[in-house]
Amino acid sequence: MHDGAGAMTRAKTTGGCLWGAVRYEIDGPLPAPSACHCGQCRRQHGALGVYTLAPTDRYKIKGKRHIAWYESSPGIRRGFCKICGSKLFWERIGSGQLDVTLGTIDPPAGLKIERQIYIADAGDYYDPPSR
Numbered sequence: 430m431h432d433g434a435g436a437m438t439r440a441k442t443t444g445g446c447l448w449g450a451v452r453y454e455i456d457g458p459l460p461a462p463s464a465c466h467c468g469q470c471r472r473q474h475g476a477l478g479v480y481t482l483a484p485t486d487r488y489k490i491k492g493k494r495h496i497a498w499y500e501s502s503p504g505i506r507r508g509f510c511k512i513c514g515s516k517l518f519w520e521r522i523g524s525g526q527l528d529v530t531l532g533t534i535d536p537p538a539g540l541k542i543e544r545q546i547y548i549a550d551a552g553d554y555y556d557p558p559s560r
Contacts (some may be wrong), residue, residue: 444534446515452496453517455529456487461543462531469501473509473516477551480519480528481540488527523543 442459445452462481465551470478490496496518497511508518519528551557 442538444529444536445492446495446510446513446517446533448510448513448515450512451490451492451510451517451548452516453491453529454489455483456489457483457485459540462540463544463546464542465546466549467547468550468559470547471550471552472509473501474530477557478516478519479531479542481531482526482528484524484525485520485527 438458442455443453459481462479465478465480467478491508494514495510496508498506498508500506500522504522506520506522507516508520509516515533516530517533518530520526531540534540545558548557548559
């Protein structure tokens with residue numbers, strides 16, 4: 430159920446990688462996602478990255494052995510499936526929160542982007558909402 434403010438109020442969200450080696454469940458509602466136009470997200474995703482988040486204790490992840498983690502900046506790591514390469518997670522180490530990429534959520538995601546960040550870093554091959 431959509432709460433009208435970009436957030437999802439359903440009890441459980443599921444998703445996973447392209448190959449199916451990694452699957453996850455997230456208990457409880459998720460906040461509206463953010464679209465990140467920074468250079469690191471663009472390089473990792475091939476375009477902008479779109480994420481929502483939840484406390485790590487609300488995640489149940491199957492296939493953790495297939496997740497590779499890359500520390501893209503000091504204290505920041507990104508998780509992807511080492512079998513198929515799907516970009517799955519972004520984490521500020523020690524924060525107790527785990528961001529999940531919106532494209533890996535099983536449809537219907539029921540979420541709408543509410544926030545655009547690092548717009549000044551957007552690629553010159555698309556027009557972000559406002560520069």
